[in-house]
Amino acid sequence: MSLTGDRRFGKTSVRHLVEDELRSRGCRVAAVSAQRQTLVDVVEAIIRELRKGLWARP
Structure with missing residues (x-):
């Protein structure tokens, strides 16, 4: 997923x-x-994060 837009539009929320x-679904x-x-x-x-996640438990 990618969220784009100006500051203070609630992207982080x-x-x-x-x-x-997603985490609640495993x-x-x-x-x-x-x-x-x-x-x-x-x-x-992105590659670094994905590699870390391959061995981590959800």
Whole structure:
């Protein structure tokens, strides 16, 4: 899921609701900020989070 928009529009609140719901269903959740220097940095951060989640329990 990707949430975009201006500041103070409730993106963080929506993200927390979605994450809580997914976790309650037994899903693993990885959250990564896209505020990075390059797209490559964003992708690498996502990969790191996904790798961490592969071995973690939900």
